Every structure is written in C-alpha cells, then in structure tokens.
Amino acid sequence: MQIPPASTPIACDMSNARDTPEERLAEYRRLFAEALVARERTEIGIRFRFRADLGVEDWVRDLAAREKACCPFFGFDIAAEAGEVRWDAAVPDTDEARAVLEDFYALT
Template sequence: MPQACTLPTVERPLRVAEFDELFRTALRGQRRSSPTRLRWEVAAEAEAAVRDLTARESGCCSFFGITVTPVDGAVRVDVAVPAAYVDVLDALAARAATGCRW
C-alpha cells in the first residue's frame, strides 16, 4: 500500500490550525538534523496535546515517523519522512519557524 495522506481535504485546514496553535503556544525550539529529519522541543505541559495531535497526524499520513519523548522538563518530538516527502517536512518546518515564540 503506498504511503499517502488520507485526511479528508475539508479537515486539513483544521489540522493545520491545530499545528499552528501548538507552534504558537508550546514550541521552544526546532532543529533539522537532515533533509528527512526534524526535531522540535515542546513545553512539557503540552505533552498530552502533542501526543494526541501527532498520533492523529501519523494515523492519516502514513509517511510520517513521529516519536514523542519527555526529556528534562520538555518534550522532544522527532519527525522523519521518506525522501519523497521532504517538501512536506520543509513546509511543516517553515510553519513552525514562523509560528513559534522563540
């Protein structure tokens, strides 16, 4: 089965808004370790929201590999994609960079 996004088009703006809110309120840092890998540091109090949002996102977009790990009073979110989806990761990184307060 090919990897793809199955989120209905009508729901996509709502999901984008959820990520924008997370970036605006809880994102503390972002690092790109390679073209296909991205790491966010998120405020610890947002862990439940991060887990919920990333689980739903990886559930409908099978190309995302997302790991959420609590570390030192924060939450680390590692996002990986196959090379064919680097443009999606680029767009997500750009949204995070413009939407956060760091």
C-alpha cells in the first residue's frame, strides 16, 4: 500500500463527488450492516473485513475509490481471498491524519 507523504493536506473535499456526505455515511452503514465480518488494527493502519458475497468486492472498490478521490491523504488496499474482502487503510504519520483514521475506524 502506498501511504501519501506527510505533506499531503489532511482535508476531505466532496465538492466533485456524486454523493453528499450524508449519503456517503449512509452507504457505509449499509455496507457494514450487510457484509462486515470484523475490523482490526494493523501494523500501519486499520482493516475492515467483509464477506465476499456477490457484488461486495466491487462495492468496496468503488467506495474506496470515491473516498480516495475526496480524501487523498488515505492509502487504501483492497484484496479478495479466502471468502472475504479486506479493505486496508493507512494515513501519513501525523496526529491530524491519525485522528481521521480513528474516525474512519469508528464508522462501524
């Protein structure tokens, strides 16, 4: 996973997004309710683990791409294997970025 440099601004800009912040949060809630198996901390960030049900990998990849477009300080890696989809997330090693990562982890 490529983690952006610490000089990357810690800001989320959804002005070009096809959804609103409220719609995005609702989508996270739907995804977590339908497919989340577990969440955990990793050496460099966090991981969400989802059941690899039909369409879940595409959903996770699409959501991660949209999140990366508005929050470029995130590094994401999506992998599917052994019946699950893993979404790893990490941020630059700054207090501000780590606080946002904690908020992301708490979405569940």
